[in-house]
Amino acid sequence: MTPMNYDRWQRVTEWPLIIASAIFLVAYAWQVIADLSGPANVLAETLMWLTWGLFLLDYISNLILIGRERRWRWFYTHWFDLCVVVLPMLRPLRILRLVTLLSVLQRTAGTAIRGRISIYVGSASALLIFVAALAVLDTERGQPGANIETFGDALWWAFVTVTTVGYGDYTPVTELGRFIAVGLMIGGIALLGVVTATLASWIVERVAERDAEQDAATVGHIKSLETQLADMRGLLVEALGKER
Template sequence: MDDDRRMAGWEELVELPLVAASMVFLAAYAVRVLAPGLPGLWRTLDLAVLLAAWALFGVDYAVRWRLSGQRLRFVRTHLLDTVVLFLPLLRPLRVVKVYEAVQRRHGRPRLALHARVMAYAGLSTVLLGFAGALAVFQQERGAPGATMRTFGDAVWWACATLATVGYGDVVPVTPMGRVIAVGMMGMGLALLGAVTGTFASWLLQSFSREDDDRPPGG
């Protein structure tokens, strides 16, 4: 019980600062990908910011692992946190925990369950789409036979992939680019399923309330 309280206290303390670190990491990564011609000093500074933010993620993971007292079981029960540690561009997936941390400070949620799920999915889609476009553009830029020649092409590809449309006019040709594409496809299916399922549930509940409120024989 003491371990749980310490863990909850630590998470409440660092969650919002880690969100800021995540945004800084994403911005620094974007600069590194989109401005390859930066002078050496600025590229070194940008790399230092990236590594500092990554180090903060590592410290947070190590502290929570230590406070949990679970040892290797912590890795299995916090699989998303483990993946995010090695792939920090996926930190937008932790947006739900961020919202929970904010609401704990206010005492209660301000949005209904359905609205929260759709807000989570929408925000995750935007952040992951941007991060995925950056990652795949870094791999595809200058590759032989690449159809993704500009960052705009990468954003278009990310939108089509997350929406599960897949026009095929812009596709990754490098092995790592295709690995990223597979991940984006899976995320797109999951997010789309969350939104459509939540919307369908909301409609069913709305119709059910209308039937319950209708006078007998009406």
């Protein structure tokens, strides 16, 4: 049997971690939206703890398999993986790895990158709003003075918060709820920045393509003029030769 290394571990655990993320998201959404209690709540909690255990195992295995020489560098450059373990709420973001499979549908390298970013941003936006709505509902529901008591209220709050509209009709009253709001606003601004950068990249590429077409046309015109001049020169030489 071939010994397990870091790269092979990444390939082997890719789909299991995606499935674990989906299970976590479904269990958490079920628990929050249905306001579970009794055996159903125990089942949802068990599923979430099991998925947390898988991500903890993945994180420890990565630290071990990366090798002693690269371990600290990997630790410093993989803060998201640490957050996945420390903050279980971020685990569903692993589902976004699925969008990399869609790159085969793109025709060129440039459009592949841009298309992947567009799909990633759209998926991340929807997932960010959904998870934030679940989190704030889970935090705010039943608290004194809270006005976010249903998933519809939480979803509306998440939409107006991530777009920085902030009507103020629904606001978190707990410290954790406000912390979630801050994270949602920062996430919305970051996603907007990605969209802006992608649009700017597209505009620059279009301008570059147009300049390239104009340059090609100019070169073609110059070559055509050179050909015509050569023909005229030939005719002139031939005419002078006949006169002599």
